[in-house]
Amino acid sequence: MPREVEISIIEREFIQNALQEGIRRDGREFDAFRPLELNFGDEYGVADVQLGKTRVIVRISVDVVAPPPERKFDGVFQIVTEFSPMASPAFEVGRPTDAEVILSRVLEKAIRRSNALDTESLCIIAGLKCFALRADVHIVDHDGGLIDASCIAVMAALQHFRRPDVIVEGEKATVLSTRERDPIPLSILHQPLSVTFSYYEEGNLFLVDADLAEEQVRQGEIIITMNRHGEICQVNKYGGAPVEPLDLLNLNNVALQKVKDISKFIQQKLDEDAKKRDAGGLMAELSAENAR
């Protein structure tokens, strides 16, 4: 399998020199995201996120399984990230690269361990049956910023997904198909989103949403995951150069602003999609959702 093409020395120096003069390769501000696009599929729970040239498709699927014996009252939630040679020939099937390991670890921490999804609501009969939710992250096109894009895609898909309704009678549970009963949305406790900062110049210069070339030149990265209320879920620092604590605090403020913007964007897209589906205005009557 060919290795990832390393960036040439000339290009590396060009990017570094340009950054010193305060210019990014594509003319963006230092704290600007690339244009973000979000599309939902015809089915529930499919989100297609494009962040510049990076493209990630997430699909949520659900299955009924027996819960693990040590967590009888919880459902199962799993995020699966597997890179394919589609995104880059350097990705080999069945042999995870470092980037893939970091991505799955960050997503795991950001979304699963921060309890973004209320897994207790996925329980059908304690100890016997629960929903197993699965988020498949497909990296289709790779131009840097995979963590941010995947995080947006997973959260958008989770908010878009509807699970089938169930009727429980004693020990017997019946899963109703979407034709019998309108499926119900997942209970999501908060919406964590990641913002990746790449740092250069011994930690004196920070870029938001670096593209692949900028990622190859950077000294390290800081990944901050927080929700729009400013609650930090995780801070990760990869790479050697030291970073001032004050800078880190500043980054948190920048991240909060970005997360707020993106949350608003996702909500707006969700509303548009709901309006499109709710063609006759009958959704409210069909819904089986309880007022909480």
Add this chain to the structure above:
Amino acid sequence: MHPTTQLSPLHRADGSATYTSNGYTIIGAVNGPIEVQRRDELPTEATLEVNVRPAVGVGSPRERHLETLLHGALRSVVLTESLPRSLVQITLQVSGMPSEEGDCGVSSSLSILPHLLHTALLALLSASIPLSTILTAALVVIPSSSSTPLVSPTANQLLRAKPIRSAHVFAFSGDGSLLMNESDGVFSLQEWDEAVEATEEVCCKEEGGVGLSEGMEVDGREGGSLDTWLREVVRGKVNWEMRWKTAR
């Protein structure tokens, strides 16, 4: 309805295509010719690697089976001798399937096969990999209730035509010869012949040819065979790429 497709939507892969037909959405990407691993290297021809990735979950034996079938069919299409000691890597990511897919009575590896073949071919064309010919493929099913074969039915049609006696996938090359066949179920030789004929009609009927096309226009199948569609797609792409030359 002809499939809708877009050539080269991805910027990183050497060639790519998105393909939507009958509820199936597939993204195909081709990288090649690239460096091949020592153990896969062939001294006189290119190694072909096919990866099929399901929409949900990781690859199962079903995907491995599909990969073997695709590998066999595509190897006879790609001019592997002209790219010795290199690798042509084909990745097919299924991103959408019709919701009725599971219970329409046809093996799911058969119903998706023609779509995978088309996507792979479009991606190969987009990557400019030398090919000896093109291919078109279609699914035919023969329901138990009637003996008229259904050509490239939608999942909904299949659901209504249940129970299904046999299902076949045929692939034809550009000059109209049979390239590949996968059949499943119980059928007589005569039925198989009819199925081949019906598929040939859909895949590679010449423009203006006369055949048993009356039944098909009812299905809204217009605008020529799959072969014509494929050529039209590529012509459109080439026209777009060459617009700098043709514009005055």
